Amino acid sequence: MKIFLCLFAIFVVIRAHHPTVSSSSSAPASFWDDADAKVERETCDYNKKITFDMAKSGNTPRRVRVYADGIYDLFHQGHANQLMQAKNLFPNVYLIVGICNDTLTHSRKGRTVMNQKERYEGVRHCRYVDEIVTDAPWELTDDFLTLHKIDFVAHDEIPYTSGNQNDIYAKVKERGMFAATQRTEGVSTSDIITRIVKDYDIYVRRNLARGYSAKELNVGFLKEKQCQFQNKVDELRNKGMRVMNDVKGDCITKWEEKSRNAIETFVSLFGRDNLNTITNILDKSKTRLMRTISPEHNPGTSSSGISVAS
Numbered sequence: 001m002k003i004f005l006c007l008f009a010i011f012v013v014i015r016a017h018h019p020t021v022s023s024s025s026s027a028p029a030s031f032w033d034d035a036d037a038k039v040e041r042e043t044c045d046y047n048k049k050i051t052f053d054m055a056k057s058g059n060t061p062r063r064v065r066v067y068a069d070g071i072y073d074l075f076h077q078g079h080a081n082q083l084m085q086a087k088n089l090f091p092n093v094y095l096i097v098g099i100c101n102d103t104l105t106h107s108r109k110g111r112t113v114m115n116q117k118e119r120y121e122g123v124r125h126c127r128y129v130d131e132i133v134t135d136a137p138w139e140l141t142d143d144f145l146t147l148h149k150i151d152f153v154a155h156d157e158i159p160y161t162s163g164n165q166n167d168i169y170a171k172v173k174e175r176g177m178f179a180a181t182q183r184t185e186g187v188s189t190s191d192i193i194t195r196i197v198k199d200y201d202i203y204v205r206r207n208l209a210r211g212y213s214a215k216e217l218n219v220g221f222l223k224e225k226q227c228q229f230q231n232k233v234d235e236l237r238n239k240g241m242r243v244m245n246d247v248k249g250d251c252i253t254k255w256e257e258k259s260r261n262a263i264e265t266f267v268s269l270f271g272r273d274n275l276n277t278i279t280n281i282l283d284k285s286k287t288r289l290m291r292t293i294s295p296e297h298n299p300g301t302s303s304s305g306i307s308v309a310s
Contacts, residue, residue, distance in 0.1 A: 028121075029129040032096070032148065037131045040094065046149040052176060055152070058091035066090070066179065067150040069098035069136050071105055073112040074192050075122035078184035085181040086154035087128035096148060097129050098136030108138055108162065113193065139168045145177070152179045205230060 030037040048061045055064045068086045072079050087095045100108075102116045114122070116134075124132050137144055139162070140153065157180045159167035172178045196203060204217055205227040214224040 028124045029097075029126075029132050031120075031124075032131055032133045040131070041149055044149050046146070050151050052152070052179070055090040060090075060092060063092050063094040064090045065096060065149055065151045066093050066154050067096045067098060067133075067140075067145075067148065067152070068154040068181075069100070069133075069140075071109060071112065071189075072097075072099055072119050072123045073114050073189045075119070075126070076187055076189070076192065078187040079123070080126055080128070081184045082154075082156075082181050083123075083126055083128045086179075089152070089154060089179050089181075094130050095128055096131045096133060096150065097123055098133040099123060100138060101135045104135075104138060113189075138162065139165075140172060145172075150177070152177050154179045154181050156181055156183045158183070201227070 032041075044062055044065065050060050050062075050064055054060050066086050066089055068083060070079070070082075083095065083097065087093050099116070099119055102112065105112055105116075112119070120132055120134055123129060133148065144150075153169065153172045155169055155178070160169060162168045167173075169178060204219055204223070207217055208214070208224065208227050214221070219227075
């Protein structure tokens with residue numbers, strides 16, 4: 001019994017200092033009002049303040065509670081990279097992620113593609129996240145920081161303006177509670193939306209072909225018919241390509257059969273000494289024939305950019 005208790009105590013110590021040794025890594029992050037998140041928060045002695053130097057050294061009396069926030073619409077690798085950096089700011093981090101709800105987001109930043117529940121779930125399934133705070137505030141107050149027992153706030157260093165404020169993280173920075181992460185260049189939610197808008201016609205045609213109605217896609221009658229007509233043209237073109245490929249295959253097969261018969265006749269009449277020469281001539285003839293009936297093209301894609309593969 002004593003041996004068992006000793007082993008259990010060692011496990012608790014290891015888990016406290018190495019949060020990766022945890023069964024929760026195979027499950028989504030908890031919401032802030034879930035039972036396990038409440039236990040984690042209540043057992044945290046927030047009176048034991050952790051300085052930046054302490055956190056960096058890993059010499060802390062408890063896990064370092066780091067908070068990152070955002071909208072996280074169309075969750076992508078830039079978001080994941082930010083959260084990975086936040087999780088690895090210090091050796092022993094408990095990462096809390098705050099996500100603003102739809103009402104606040106739409107009033108401050110504009111329309112989102114995903115609703116708040118979808119955005120919560122997207123971040124919740126990121127492996128670096130330990131806890132999700134729903135209905136997160138736009139600006140962090142002292143009461144909010146104290147309620148969630150936050151030690152540091154992680155965000156990129158570029159000032160985030162809002163309303164009359166030049167930087168909503170200014171107060172956190174003044175208190176020494178700010179920890180900088182780096183932005184991932186070349187990817188953002190706005191960039192992804194821009195790609196979709198740029199290829200709008202292609203995506204409308206694709207979804208109409210997949211069975212979505214014009215009403216669901218919010219397109220008019222004329223636009224629907226135009227897209228359906230173009231899809232039909234591509235379908236006929238691709239069907240023609242398949243027929244040509246079949247005809248080409250039949251021609252090559254018949255040509256090879258006749259060539260083989262001719263070689264066998266030649267060999268029976270004149271012997272095998274010139275067999276290699278005749279075979280090389282026929283191979284070159286076959287190559288020229290294939291180039292003639294099958295000019296270079298990409299049969300897998302239509303001229304409009306829509307893949308014809310099913």
